[in-house]
């Protein structure tokens with residue numbers, strides 16, 4: 001029997017509220033300009049998880065009164081072809097935001113493809129310009145999952161200043177930006193990765209733990225500091241997170257579930273940033 005003491009950080013509920021607010025903002029953009037905010041989604045290949053995520057994003061757009069335009073490219077697409085397709089969207093005045101679903105095939109230079117997204121349309125926060133702005137604490141679009149994590153922490157009044165934050169994972173669109181956003185809020189941040197020695201001892205120091213490693217149930221409850229805030233940003237097959245929820249919930253004070261935690265916030269932030277992009281591009 002579980003002796004869970006942790007309270008849940010409910011990403012589904014917060015995402016619902018965020019999407020409702022975004023829908024109201026989108027309606028206002030349409031009312032004032034006659035233009036409906038538009039997100040272009042780009043999917044290369046048919047990876048089932050990616051197909052599902054893009055579908056979820058387009059469905060949420062429809063719910064929020066955001067138009068979406070979908071570009072589907074075969075798995076054989078070259079870097080040059082992908083860059084050309086994204087450049088066309090960057091130049092299209094009817095498109096306010098561009099999402100290239102990650103990952104693309106290993107033969108594609110994903111960085112070059114991301115960099116073809118015009119900075120003002122980078123509502124997924126994946127370009128170097130967006131990353132740099134975030135690193136300097138300047139206005140701009142943040143990578144959606146880290147942005148969603150920060151909104152969750154704020155919604156649950158988690159104090160970050162002076163706290164030890166440990167980020168397990170260092171990917172360009174998740175671990176690295178999550179650490180920078182926490183640093184920007186005066187947390188003392190440690191990154192862990194595959195070469196980290198004695199990972200358990202580092203994780204045990206975390207007041208705030210962000211698990212973004214992409215390995216199912218990788219973090220066990222025995223390594224959670226009693227009272228820690230645990231954010232599970234894992235999205236492994238079968239909707240399994242990176243944290244062993246049952247054992248972690250026995251020690252944490254607050255914890256995100258998978259599903260229903262960080263995932264829905266990723267999409268909510270994408271929609272919010274799409275409308276923000278449209279507002280800026282339309283001069284509102």
Ligand SMILES: Nc1nc2c(c(=O)[nH]1)N[C@@H](CN(C=O)c1ccc(C(=O)N[C@@H](CCC(=O)O)C(=O)O)cc1)CN2
Pocket residue numbers: 052053054056099100101102103124126143144145173235239258259260261262263264265266267
């Ligand atoms: N260009 C990008 N690519 C990817 C990103 C991203 O932010 N930008 N993130 C991930 C995956 N991802 C979105 O693309 C994503 C993963 C999971 C969820 C989600 O809501 N999951 C649900 C459960 C899923 C379900 O109900 O079937 C949950 O956790 O409750 C949303 C988005 C990779 N690529």
